[in-house]
């Protein structure tokens with residue numbers, strides 16, 4: 567097949583043109599619609615970022631108010647959606663519940679399946695942005711056996727999510743502004759990252775003209791794996807296992823370098839960044855700030871710092887350009903906020919949703935957009951004759 571070139575893991579294949587996110591892996595630059603991630607994380611809000619990614623421009627005061635209002639009025643889930651959670655086993659992974667319920671939303675909103683109708687695209691995007699935190703909070707409630715907490719329209723996006731997650735009938739949870747602001751910032755930092763595995767999945771599924779709920783559900787499943795969004799949970803597991811073995815960072819690094827049982831330093835390395843991940847820099851500082859503001863100390867933070875220091879001066883990691891990525895320090899912040907490890911990747915999904923939607927919309931409205939359909943290099947038997955079963 568002379569015309570087809572093999573590009574394992576799509577290391578060098580651009581599948582799309584995109585105007586959403588600019589990423590320079592050599593210099594560690596990340597910009598949403600041209601705005602540096604550092605500026606948006608420092609001064610912007612997550613809802614503003616969601617608006618920016620979708621529309622291409624930052625909203626005016628009025629546009630933001632309208633957008634916020636639209637989101638707020640769609641946060642509630644249909645009561646029948648709640649019954650899905652009754653059917654899941656008590657120890658169901660929240661990521662499985664998240665993708666299943668998002669897929670199930672397509673059965674409730676069959677009026678917005680046409681990706682070529684602008685109004686339908688808009689309403690399904692709003693419904694998803696509004697409902698994903700509610701779906702996530704219900705999944706958490708299922709896992710701890712507590713009654714669900716309905717959304718409240720007077721609260722901000724993140725405050726509402728935190729309250730739905732942590733309030734119990736006996737005690738209303740009022741989030742510390744330190745927590746609200748830190749989570750908002752983390753969601754901003756996760757909001758888009760050009761053609762990563764989950765975004766490419768959303769685009770690929772969407773390219774068949776499947777509806778948005780189906781496409782996003784596929785993206786959530788792609789995000790779940792430990793090499794992608796699941797890395798934030800895998801980092802915590804790794805830090806806990808190092809702690810359990812007496813905090814011996816050197817021994818763990820040796821294991822990684824010897825590639826024992828395929829052990830990797832989770833939260834390190836990136837396909838595109840060959841220098842520091844700019845998100846990781848901001849998150850490392852936030853981890854310190856949040857822990858000290860909440861008056862929490864965490865031995866795992868100390869282990870993480872020692873791991874990072876060791877890796878950054880070790881030839882194995884240096885020669886392979888392996889630096890901490892977005893997932894290295896996030897788990898420590900989520901843990902300090904009270905989230906169990908199983909919810910970490912769910913938080914990533916809530917953050918990434920605007921990027922998935924923006925990229926899906928860009929793909930489906932691109933003139934001449936075609937179905938995604940990679941080629942292959944066939945390595946099987948060329949041809950042989952069929953043998954009836956009794957003669958084999």
Ligand code: CMC
Nearest residue numbers: 792793794795797830831832833834835836837886891893
């Ligand atoms: N620990 C140890 N060795 C590593 C690591 C790591 N974290 N990452 C890459 N390597 C080594 C790898 O073994 C290979 O070495 P060699 O040349 O001797 O075979 C070399 O570096 C290149 O690795 P690769 O697997 O070809 O690189 P990739 O671009 O295909 O993979 C990655 C990128 C992010 C999947 C990988 O670095 C990794 O597995 N990291 C750990 C998981 C992780 O933190 N994922 C989160 C990524 S960032 C945000 C997100 O997407 O969620």
